[in-house]
Amino acid sequence: MSEDILDQARALFFAEAREMCEQIESSLLQLEEDPADRELLNALFRAAHTIKGSAGLFGLDAVVGFTHHVENSLDRLREGLISLDISFTSLLFECSDHIKLMLRDAESARDGAAPDPSVEQASGGLVVRLAPFTGASAVAQSPAVAAAAAGAGEALTDNKNWHLSLRFGKDTFRDGFDPLAIINYLATLGEVMSVRVLTEPIPAFDALDPESCHLGFEISLQTSASKEQIESAFDLVRESCTVRIIPPDRRVADIVALIESSGNGAAHLGDILVDSGAITRHELEQALATQNAVPAGDTTRVLLGEMLVKERIAPATAVDAALTQQTRNRDAKTEEARFVRVRSDKLDELINLVGELVIASAGTTIQAQKTRDSALVESTLSMGRLIEEIRNGALSLRMVPIGETFAKFKRVVRDVAGELAKEVSLEIIGAETELDKSVVEHIGDPLMHLVRNALDHGMETPDEREAAGKPRCGRVVLSACHDSGGILIKIEDDGRGIRRDKVLAKAIEKGLVAPGATPADSEIDNLIFEAGFSTADKVTNLSGRGVGMDVVRRNIEGLRGAVRIQSVTGGGTTVSIRLPLTLAIIDGFLVRVGDCSFVIPLSHVIECIDGATALTGAANETTGMLALRDAALPVVHLNRMFGIKAESSLRQSVVVVRNGTEKAGLVVDHLLGEFQTVIKPLGKMFRNVRGIAGSTILGSGEVGLILDIGSLTEIARAQADAHEHQRGSASSSQRGADHANA
Amino acid sequence: MSARVDLPAEFNIYAVADVWRSVNAGLPGAGSSDALAIDCAQLREIDAAGVQVLLSLAHTARQRAIALQFESMPAFLSERLQALGAADLFATSHDGETRHE
CATH class of the missing domain: 1.20.120.160 (HPT domain)
Structure with missing residues (x-):
């Protein structure tokens, strides 16, 4: 080798x-x-x-x-x-x-x-x-x-010798064979430990036919010879003699071990037993001949395994092991038929090429539309549909269920709960939910930290739980589901919830919050994702070192995901992680602002408003509000956000997007429609630009920027909150003025 | 009265039928309280067919309460009986009589 x-x-x-x-x-x-x-x-x-x-x-x-x-x-x-x-x-x-x-x-x-x-x-x-x-x-x-x-x-072991059970045929003597010579030959293979002659089959003297053999023996033989070698002693009398060769216990254990570990892929029970040395080929042939003497389907036909055990040809444990191996082989064959192992770099290459194909197809469609040749447009659309199917197929090759990652946490919860003397049960929901392999690979560590955190900080001791009127055994639920074109993973616990007073005090101490400020509950909760933040009184080896939650957030954001935390004091905490299904290709909605193209991930798009006019906000502000069906929608002017000179004569359009529960409008110049796009990473220089998640190359060869809807909705929401605050202050000042005037 | 059998020099498949006939003819009946003396003085060779005849004889003698008596038993016969796991069945007392247990 x-x-x-x-x-x-x-x-x-x-x-x-x-x-x-x-x-x-x-x-x-x-x-x-x-x-x-x-x-x-x-x-x-x-x-x-x-x-x-x-x-x-x-x-x-x-x-x-x-x-x-x-x-x-x-x-x-x-x-x-x-x-x-x-x-x-x-x-x-x-x-x-x-x-x-x-x-x-x-x-x-x-x-x-x-x-x-x-x-x-x-x-x-x-x-x-x-x-x-x-x-x-x-x-x-x-x-x-x-x-x-x-x-x-x-x-x-107790039985270290071979046991031979011999029954000679009637014609043995007449055929010129002497059982004594055979037993003497056996002695040359090792040591004959004992021989017992069976007297019962020998007729009474007056009824004896002395030339017919009625002899039978039970022999104990110590030898290192194989079953085949022992069997060879009976080669000449095989036709007339019944021989059972029972291996010693050690040999049986070896045979069983061999069957279990050899990975013998044979489909037939007999072959597995012969290969392991449990039976000889001759024994198998004899057993099969006996079995086949009864037609298939006949109820009296005995199964091979049963026959081998009943006739003491093979030890029951060896037959059991062989049957298990046979079943495994069948399963493996089925599995083999279902799976092909492919190197992941080959798969990445394929997906990259499919990505290029998607871009080329989009470009072809645009060019075809320009020609206004309906047959050509029809062809490109048809090709586009097929390419879409190829894309979906290629991407699904990388999809793996998240269950394997989740399953690891059973052990984690068990061990951590044990170390902390807490009682916690883990429930897993949606283990079959599939997402891209690269996302699965990167989500393990953040999940590990969140689960440990839930147990260490969130979960009370059994006594504390009992005192709080809860069951002694706490519950952690790890769930996954597809949501809005992405995947939503939740880690829920029914523990004590976030102790906001502690969090706020710590945040003030760390200078993260100004003293005297009164942030909203959700803001306090999300402070735990700040760098170096921990409220644990003592540092344990599980958590509480203040490194982790900020890393968790960074890792998740690195996957183009978002993490949110919700907590009910005394009722538990839920951490929600929203991730894209894949990092390779997305369905986008193409828009244009000035001379720049932007792609909005289609899964975030709710609706488009062409030529929206009811926009509020100062002309130079990045954000504003839009009255949409009697509700105020915060909007972001992309031209102002990215410093693009917009076409002022044009009526602007708004794309309404959603990120989780938050909505926002993106003000653009042109709506160009749906567009499949391959995500290309941003260069180092642009990686920290807020509002941009990646780039792509359009069919025309032009670069398009993929918008980061998470950060854009955050910007819009912050502005909306500020508006709300101002309005509140203004109305209270107005009320104060009214009151003074009254 | 006791019957007597002389085993041939070669008590093998070729001789068993003759020996059997001769012994069967003179084998005492049940309850006769007779003895059967087996003279091995000439015996030089025995095979499993010969041993089988002796085994059947020992078995029947036991059933009929006939005392089997081996005379001039050669060492090789004991060895052969031993090799075939039949030595116990011919275990003899110091006077050469087979014990019936």
């Missing part, structure tokens, strides 16, 4: 081993709810077993040794010898974490780093703690010793 292939195999092993650790954690979490689920217990055991087996292939003795102890405890759990209580579950979680640590250590050792001695020490500690569950004596072993035990210890 070349170095390259070996490296790839190693990389694959590390990735798979980590997946197996995730599998252990996920099974443990599910077992906490349903401790008797055998399939979960098997999955748990299989995961540990796979890690051990694969680690052995790469010579990672420390991992093999440690995982062996974990596997032993899981085996006893599976056998019902021990039960899964909270302490054992927690220990297994620690073991899973430790395996991950060992894997990391092994991976870095490969990169030239020295192995961490503390990892070996920690292994010893965990092995001692595992001892009561493995049935072993509580002696800490070094991983190397444990690794040796993993191989040698299993030899000390």
